[in-house]
Amino acid sequence: METTTPPRLKNLALAGTLLALAAGALWTLRPETVPYAGTSEVLLGTWLPQDRLGLPLLVASLLGTAALTAGSRLPRAAFGGVATAEAATLLVGYQGSATMPTFGYALAMCIPVLLVVVGALAIVRMPRWRVPLLGLTAGVVAAGAWSGVLTWSNVRSTLGAIVGKLADSPFFFANLATVAVGLAWVALLVTTFPGAVRRATGWVTRHRRGFTVGAILCAAPYGLARLMWLTPWPLENLLDTSTRLELDDSTRLWGLMLGSACLLGAILTSGLISRWGEVFPRWIPGYAGRPVPVALAAVPGFTVATALLAGAPSMMAINIDGTLQGWLVALLVFPFAPWGILLGLAVWGYLGHRQVQHAAVTTQLAAVPR
Template sequence: MDPLTRTRRDALLTATLTSAVAAVLGLGWLLLPGRGGFYADPSNAWLASLAGTTTATVVHTVAALLGVAVGLAGLARALPRPVVAVAGVLELLCFGLLLQSMGTLAVTGYLVAMAMPAVLVVLLLQVVRRYPVARWVVGVPALAALVVGAVLAREALGTLTVTLTSALAAQGSRLLVVLLLLLTGAGWAATLAATAAGTPRAARATAWVVRHRRAITVAAACGPLPYALLRLTWLLPSDLLSPALVPEGLDLTTRVWGLLLSSGAWLGVVLTLGLIRPWGEVFPRWVPRLAGQRVPVAAAAAPGGLVAAVLCFTAVPMLVAVPEGNLTEAAYLALVFPCWFWGPTLALAVWGYVGHRRADVGSGATGGSGGDGAGRSASTPVTAG
């Protein structure tokens, strides 16, 4: 049997564990139908809207049980690589397509938006701590603006906090299942990629992606821009733009929420560009305790790959959800939420990042090139920008 590399083992272990949890849930939904299940709401999965609750639940359970069996056998090296690859394709088809919905993107986007206030405050505090010039030009003024804004919009912020907290409490179980399906699909996607790695065909494909990774990454960074710009229009007076862009009667709470959603999208733009910037390979000096150390490949590849999975998994359910013949709405969704473009390009950008970093290790690149120099540990300090 083929040797089980660390990457393959970790990916397969993740896929097996998430499949096991999914199997337990699926069996519970089948054996206790009176309690209902996740797929009782057809909008929770594309397959449920096509074939009904029972079919979706059965497919979920069978796929999860198969995933556990294949995962355990694969971890024991009892299955050849081609069998694991075929099983990975089937699992990805189920958990990455048939059992997905637009809810995957909505849940992820909302969680990121809710975290943005804390992210912004931490970043500004680090600017104040680490950059003497930017401290007074950017850091202090921005923090002061945040404080003033929070005071002026305290009622709207309070209302938004209560609304979001109530929504999380009411939809908590649904959110957890959505995240489980996402992690299961992403785990099998990672397993499939790790299984294919090391073959001549994969090496040729990786070389092509690495050569074009800058253009691919810039294209991926453009993916969030339409949504980021659209949500910023909520800050404008309603009479300046079309109601299609700025709905009439937006209150301050909704406008603040739009700003948070937009900021999350802008964060995606910046982090995507980090895949081709020096600070994507070496921690910059404002990062506490890690400044000057090399960024572990997984620290960028894992979240980037997970977001790419969210986008790819959402692409088909989003497009097929448009009523037949409504070309205007289809074009609107394809432009504002370009998952069909953003997801694949982000996946390729992450692929190129991983290939580039591993090529640097193999060639013994030095710290000056921004790679993982051979013989140098991930914790070795290097010059950071």
């Protein structure tokens, strides 16, 4: 298997696969340690009982470890098959209804900190925006306090409930680990067939703006649905008039955090086709004018795209009830499948664009007389 795989990536994938191998062996020998409260939380759980849920992970990890250990002695086609099976097992088989909430909760918890840090930097480093930003901040805080939603007790109870739920949920860490190792295997697969990937990258790069705009638009419905929790008309009540959803202030605040997470995600996605997504803006101290590391956009972008695609089947199953309304809700309000596909293609196009830029700079430097 002669590939362009960096040794660091191979070592990282091997370490993750060995951890998956240990987890698969533990779950097989002691089924009570399987970190999923119900087998419906992962796709494989629809076919296997909980006491057999560790077997696919054990077998796939054994194959992956053997393939990585064999190295160049293994034909490239065979390694590609193993890498595909490994990635499918980790990113499809062991994902399900818990995947998207896991990443959604984690991102929403970061929103208050990110807003404070970014807002403070913008106020200090951008004098023209100082007064509008301070006025907007004061208005949001005043409106939240007046409505009774944004109070210290609600903030504390909401964050405490989220932290407690994540800490008490073993699948939180299992989801993070399986997604991380699965993405490492995807990277191995990409470096194994550079020619095919290079040709596809050219097409994706040419259409990256359309993919990025589509991903931004997909973030709007879900974010709007959660922000409507702040109003007297939650979307759930508008869709089903036979029942009325009553939300307490803590839940409304949680809706604000989720909606803000979607808004932040849309803004960050727009950076894939913006100048500030390639060079740090001048208001970021210490990094102004420096190139943005490609991994800073690629790693979280591909991770979120994977989480969206992994959570899409369960969200569609929950909302599709055979009626037209169910299909509309699944496709328009929770468009996780197209959102994940478009976001993945947008990040891929961003990578291709940055590679073209790097090649152009390298060519210019080579032409400079020495």
